[in-house]
Amino acid sequence: MAKRTFHPVNSPLTGELTVPGDKSISHRAVIFGSLAEGTTEITHFLHGEDCLRTIDAFRAMGVQIEVNEEKIIVHGKGASALEEPSRPINLGNSGTTARLLLGVLAGLPHHFVLYGDESLSRRPMDRVTVPLRQMGAEIDGRSDGKLLPLAIRGGQLQPISFEPPVKSAQVKSCVLLAGLLADGQTVITEKTPTRNHTETMLEGFGAKLDIQGDVISINGKQALKGTNVEVPGDISSAAFFAAAAALVPGSSLLLKRVGLNPTRTGILEVLKNMGVNLTILNEEVKGGEALGDIQIDYAPLKGTIIAGDLVPRLIDELPIVALLATQAEGETRIRDAEELRYKETDRIAAVTNTLKALGATVKPTEDGMIIQGKTPLRGGNTDSFGDHRIGMMAAIASLITEGEVTLTNPDCINISYPAFFNHLEKVTAVHS
Ligand code: S3P
Numbered sequence: 001m002a003k004r005t006f007h008p009v010n011s012p013l014t015g016e017l018t019v020p021g022d023k024s025i026s027h028r029a030v031i032f033g034s035l036a037e038g039t040t041e042i043t044h045f046l047h048g049e050d051c052l053r054t055i056d057a058f059r060a061m062g063v064q065i066e067v068n069e070e071k072i073i074v075h076g077k078g079a080s081a082l083e084e085p086s087r088p089i090n091l092g093n094s095g096t097t098a099r100l101l102l103g104v105l106a107g108l109p110h111h112f113v114l115y116g117d118e119s120l121s122r123r124p125m126d127r128v129t130v131p132l133r134q135m136g137a138e139i140d141g142r143s144d145g146k147l148l149p150l151a152i153r154g155g156q157l158q159p160i161s162f163e164p165p166v167k168s169a170q171v172k173s174c175v176l177l178a179g180l181l182a183d184g185q186t187v188i189t190e191k192t193p194t195r196n197h198t199e200t201m202l203e204g205f206g207a208k209l210d211i212q213g214d215v216i217s218i219n220g221k222q223a224l225k226g227t228n229v230e231v232p233g234d235i236s237s238a239a240f241f242a243a244a245a246a247l248v249p250g251s252s253l254l255l256k257r258v259g260l261n262p263t264r265t266g267i268l269e270v271l272k273n274m275g276v277n278l279t280i281l282n283e284e285v286k287g288g289e290a291l292g293d294i295q296i297d298y299a300p301l302k303g304t305i306i307a308g309d310l311v312p313r314l315i316d317e318l319p320i321v322a323l324l325a326t327q328a329e330g331e332t333r334i335r336d337a338e339e340l341r342y343k344e345t346d347r348i349a350a351v352t353n354t355l356k357a358l359g360a361t362v363k364p365t366e367d368g369m370i371i372q373g374k375t376p377l378r379g380g381n382t383d384s385f386g387d388h389r390i391g392m393m394a395a396i397a398s399l400i401t402e403g404e405v406t407l408t409n410p411d412c413i414n415i416s417y418p419a420f421f422n423h424l425e426k427v428t429a430v431h432s
Pocket residue numbers: 023024025096167168169170171173194195315316339
């Protein structure tokens with residue numbers, strides 16, 4: 001297994017970065033573009049492994065998709081033109097591809113077989129197969145459709161009224177997509193808000209949704225129209241460098257054109273609560289999605305509490321927040337985050353083990369962690385556990401450790417941030 005060794009930096013990080021395109025928005029742009037009639041041009045697309053899986057899935061259904069470094073062009077012909085693939089679809093490591101795609105396939109009169117890598121094959125799919133079966137899709141698979149590989153035969157769907165049993169945008173989006181292809185009105189009640197890119201972007205592709213408080217209704221059989229999407233920078237990727245600047249005394253970093261959709265900006269609130277000096281510049285709204293530049297200046301950190309409705313607004317940032325907490329004055333508590341256990345790896349276990357290996361004092365709980373602050377970190381051996389966000393957390397930790405940090409399986413970082421090591425070198429370069 002590949003390994004990479006990082007050396008601590010003892011001087012401030014400076015400069016500016018344009019982080020890669022948002023993963024959630026990149027997936028959705030390809031999915032909606034493939035369902036739409038007409039051309040969709042996507043700029044600042046995330047060329048990470050997960051999003052390339054989504055492209056591969058729609059190509060397998062006959063959609064012509066041109067992939068260039070600066071632009072993706074999807075030639076949509078409408079949902080009814082999607083064909084039965086002649087081969088099983090490989091979802092790789094991508095939970096978003098799996099859950100959102102299943103919502104689409106449920107509404108198509110074809111047979112599909114889906115499989116993924118070892119990590120994805122452990123992740124729960126019943127959260128989507130249960131409502132899709134209720135709508136009329138035929139699904140078979142391991143553990144009665146709980147786990148990949150799965151076979152699905154879609155077709156005529158009935159609408160449902162659905163309250164997701166877990167706080168998950170993937171589940172909400174899956175049912176919204178199935179609802180878009182069903183006959184009649186599908187209604188979703190979401191007690192805890194999760195990222196709303198599916199709603200904002202479906203509207204951008206011409207669909208009508210009715211959103212009243214926590215109730216989202218969608219009428220089926222609406223045609224989507226191709227459109228252009230400029231993908232904002234991924235706040236979940238930006239968070240790693242925001243944290244880097246917040247950890248290394250004297251740092252000052254500018255993160256450019258980062259997505260600032262309020263359902264995703266929980267991390268900015270937490271950074272501010274922890275004492276980080278953070279300013280938003282050049283804010284604008286494009287295609288229904290807010291974006292702007294984030295200026296981060298180092299300031300001493302203090303502990304915080306993260307719980308309740310805030311959690312889905314920063315679920316992917318909790319590993320890096322845990323690292324920050326090890327350097328904050330006082331204790332940090334993360335609660336209501338049991339969903340961390342169902343990510344690319346069990347992130348409560350992986351974060352705890354990684355930070356402990358570096359000398360931190362972290363206690364895992366059923367639904368979160370308790371982290372003691374102001375603990376000097378030493379070097380050590382870490383493992384990404386095949387999880388891109390755990391790998392990036394370990395690499396950022398190495399900026400402040402006493403000795404070297406070795407990371408086993410760093411390549412999984414390509415899933416969401418192929419330029420991560422280049423960017424890390426760029427902001428630390430002047431000092432090495
Ligand atoms: C995503 C939703 C989140 C997030 C994932 C991307 C999406 O998962 O962790 O990285 O694009 O909808 P859940 O909705 O399962 O929490």
